[in-house]
Amino acid sequence: MTERTHATGPAADGAPRGDRGAAAALVRACRPRQWLKNLLVLAAPAAAGALVRPEALLTCAAVFALFCVAASGTYLLNDVNDVHRDRAHPRKRHRPVASGTLPVPVAVTTGILLCAAAPLASLALGNPPLSALVAGYVLLTLVYTRHLRDVVVCDLVAVAACHVLRAVAGGVAVGVPLTPWFVIVVSLAALLVVVGKREAELRAGGDAAGSADAVRPTLRGYTAAYLTQTRTMASAAMVVTYCLWALDQSEGPRTLFHAVSIVPFIMFVLRYNLLVDRGVGEEPEEIALRDRPLQLVLGALVVLVGLGIYL
Template identity: 60%
Template sequence: MSSTEGPALRSPVDDVPPASGPATHSVAAALFHACRPRQWLKNALVFAAPAAAGVLTTGAGLRGSLVAFAAFCVTASGTYMFNDAADADADRRHPRKRLRPIASGAVSVRLARVTGTVLIALGLLAGWAGGWQLAAVVAAYIALTFSYTLWLKRQPVVDLVAVAGCHVLRAYAGAVAVAVPVTSWFLVVISLGSLLLVAGKREAELRAQGGNGTRATLVTYTVAYLGHVRVMASGAMIVTYCLWALQEHEGAARAPYAVSIVPFVLVVLRHALLVDRGVGEEPEELALRDRPLQVFIGLLLVPLAVGVYLT
């Protein structure tokens, strides 16, 4: 996402009503693309707490998790609409973001805002279907993302924490949806992991754009500073995970968690390598395309599944 330029400047296509027939189909396809379906992968964080608590294989646990996932997918797409509408003019100056449906004019700013409003309302309703607690977390996510779009994205350091906070809310929503307690270990690892991903994303953007991109805070950050943030977050996260794996489990139950430390560290190291190569700008793309990272994640999930469900 890039910095907000305000709604004053508009593309000429903003005032052109959608046509019928094939043109309408094109607008529908563009609207779907504007929902950023690839980024729905981030919402898989809602399954983390139910899986860790061992309730994901129960009917109630699976239903609650799926409701939370659906609520966040719809809500997030609605907030993306508003963010891209606010950033349309800035995105047109970006070599890649200018191809986004709103920036390119395939979807008008007005239509994006109307669609975004509908999606956010549907997301809140879906959250309410999972209980008022889930609806409250969805509402908190909406408030944070709008604050980010309107102001926080232009505040150095705060913007990193704000985006990381969105990931933490996703993970917390999964716990709320299935009524499982959230441990301090879980929150710390999720928070540090989220900060690591956001810092890596900013660093990759800075490497690609040289500080001349459309994101306002890039003119403040340096590669060295963001690298420092990544080192701090990854080191603290690994230590926290190791303490949880070795101290919170006893006897035979400790073995699979201890084994999971190795692939956990490999995931962190692989991510660091990819960011240093300048390909961490879209973290969700890494999980979909990088085969070694996929293998390490799979190796991590196996001992965790054994520890949760078989010991």
């Protein structure tokens, strides 16, 4: 008798099959590693000293979850839209949609449901401005996927704006004021990360003629020199703005901890720029998870700012 194999067993090449394999592929396509970006919702409440309140922590946790749902929905739809480009990319071709482990109809259906669920669920918090921000995030991301990603400079601004919306949403949800210093520093930091990502993509794909164009057409409109200059400009402006915030007494008393925090802040910016120059900025979340020196200076920055705010 011939031995039968079950549909739920592993494939000959080791890839999972059946419901468990499809579920695993769906989870991977939701990119849980990139949920790290949604911690930006904590920035404004933390800077305002509001995280000592349990209700503020619960609200921030709910907003974090909302943006994780929204982001995962947009990632799925983005992967469907980019399936042909991703298959031409040496790393992105392994994504579940591009590799075929996640069927396109499943990705589309789940993506639409998640994109709709996040704004609708936000209504339960009874905060209309927050719901508008979540809906605006979803809308901006979808417009970026369909149109803005192929428009030079607009693609940088759109992605950076998505980061800023996360940070603003955290402040709006908890009801803390958003100072000009905060918005400017977050905006410049977001631009720095996005430009670094584009620069790394250009370097990685530009060695082979046309390969970068096939994956991201806007790379044709950039040069490495332009992106480096933009990254330098954003870094310098962000450092100056942070120093002005740390030393400014007009919006509340500043302590020695605020002043000393300038040191790890500058070290953080310098380290990040060094990593981008080495060509590893294509996945910013991977840098945050793996680079120990960057983690150390970021930890020192958080501790010093926290001591200045909460003591």
